[in-house]
Amino acid sequence: MKLNENYKNLAESYLFSNIAHKVAAYQAAHPDKKILRLGIGDVTLPLAPAVIEAMHKAVDEMSKKESFRGYGPEQGYDFLRESIRGYYARRGISLDLSEIFVSDGAKSDCGNILDIFDTANTVLVPDPVYPVYVDTNVMAGRKIVYMNATAENGFLPMPDESVAADIIYLCSPNNPTGAAYTAAQLREWVDYARRRGAVILYDAAYESFACEGVARSIYEVEGAKDCAIELCSFSKTAGFTGTRCGYTVVPQALVFGGMSCNKLWLRRQTTKFNGVSYIVQRGAAAVFTEEGEAQIRANLDVYRKNAAIIAGTMDKLGIFYTGGKNSPYIWLQCPNGMKSWDFFDLLLNEVQVVGTPGSGFGKNGEGFFRLTAFGSEETTREACGRIEKLLRAKQ
């Protein structure tokens, strides 16, 4: 018996454990100091009342023989898939029900979707990058090539005809940089993928933060259904990080070498997955009701306001950043040419604010730093006030 030796090629990431250790050590040495955390990518507001009500109702259904639900469809219940289809339709994107697959989250699908692709394909990912794109492909032994996301291109790399890629990862609005493509920019990617016969894995987990003319779905671009799979999530949209629900769109038009990606993914899911909890699916469907949408908009507005507060602080300080406007992330250039971890130490030691060193997301992240908008307004304002005071003193 041989284990999968590709695992030996995985790089261990100590990013978040290093942060946790440094913060714990600081707090132990300074028990009286109040530490403000703008580092995590996890939501903090509770689930919307419409979602809670729907889940209580579903739990009650499960308590009675007449309404109890056993195995559901692996692809998700039609009531939820119809809601998702409607969500796209309201944005002018027409999907067939068979193209929508409900999952336990975009992270799972992001890894599992690779099952349907040959391991010999070459994978193109941006740097900096959400590490899951890299690690899932290293596990399968695929070759990975990087494209540079830098201040020069606004952290939005565009296609390079000289690069031969088969599987292309695009995340927009981006984690970790918050940069977001316009539909016109995505059109260049779609054209490139179609010319090459490549597939785009489009991570739209942060689409609910997009506004100001940036794209929310790759299917806003004509022809994208021939070359792109879209992964989405209720995690950031509706605070489902601990509730677990997402969905993946695999168009019927997506065919390579005469094989249908939709059919392969359906076969993968019916074989290796058994659907999402009925209770969770009922909660997710409530996100798309009129009541649910209004409540969720109010939650998103809290995070958007926080993002605007952080972005405004950077503007005042004259610091270059991406994100903040279409994203809960603000990706900023560390002042005075500082390195990411040095800036982390400075903020922690001087003003007790915790963020995430950009170097943890790839070599192009060195010298950058991520702040998140998922805290409370009070915390965000206080943290920004402390950062501004500190950096003004150093200017």
Next chain:
Amino acid sequence: MKLNENYKNLAESYLFSNIAHKVAAYQAAHPDKKILRLGIGDVTLPLAPAVIEAMHKAVDEMSKKESFRGYGPEQGYDFLRESIRGYYARRGISLDLSEIFVSDGAKSDCGNILDIFDTANTVLVPDPVYPVYVDTNVMAGRKIVYMNATAENGFLPMPDESVAADIIYLCSPNNPTGAAYTAAQLREWVDYARRRGAVILYDAAYESFACEGVARSIYEVEGAKDCAIELCSFSKTAGFTGTRCGYTVVPQALVFGGMSCNKLWLRRQTTKFNGVSYIVQRGAAAVFTEEGEAQIRANLDVYRKNAAIIAGTMDKLGIFYTGGKNSPYIWLQCPNGMKSWDFFDLLLNEVQVVGTPGSGFGKNGEGFFRLTAFGSEETTREACGRIEKLLRAKQ
């Protein structure tokens, strides 16, 4: 871009769709006839009150900022892993918390666990077989060899030293045959696997039905932690088929070529999975409370009684079968040398009882038939009465 061409080697199964079509056609032609279904492997009793109460409480927690839960540990919350550890400890099996991984169900893990194994391994599966074991390996391009489960060996194949296998699937109590290994029989498998340096994937999804001296866990056998992974589920134990929760035990002692399976699986899960819904995990933990265990025992007793009713009918008719005593499945030899589908047609047309043709599970299933105990007592009694009357008339 090349798709995974191994999918071309998958055999399409039309077993359950064929059954559905035949039943629908019969009902359309005979709208007045009452059809009794003993074919499905899905539970029918609602969730236990303790589970319902725990899930309502968890939903309430998610509605308030103070108690809201975002991302949880990918391996599951400690409160649930501790409960699972206790469940094993009460049976004399000692597990470390790090060896227990909570999942969204045994089916998912049964497919996903293969990620950590090389595709060059040879896989040994019984025939008849739960199709997921075969299909997930075909998708990865692994070579599959079959071992015969027949009336001669009581549908419990034992190791054959002449067979070179690396990954061995054992399901006990078995789906579809209901046959169950004793600890002494499992010891032979453990010895075989250790001699060969092979791994056993032990599917214990039906362990809660085991009694009468058969094994409930492969870890009842000394040395099994060196060679076996155990997959288990709340689906049949506690009616979680639509609620989705399971767990997988990967012992720390399981090491091949210097690589730890536990470490690889942890890396796989933290990269490609994001944990089970907090609400579901709270429900699952309630299964192991004193109250929950009593309620679940009462539900299982209903199914066990149904199984005994079916088994008793076969005893009276002098029909050979396995299962029924340690399993919700009764796997019976079709009378008078009938083929599986012929017997299906006979039961449907003559007495309107629906079961599952054994040939759908592999070539050794031909001439066999599966009945399940997951209906109500009333339905089960009526179906058995009809079958008895029909077959007595033919004897």
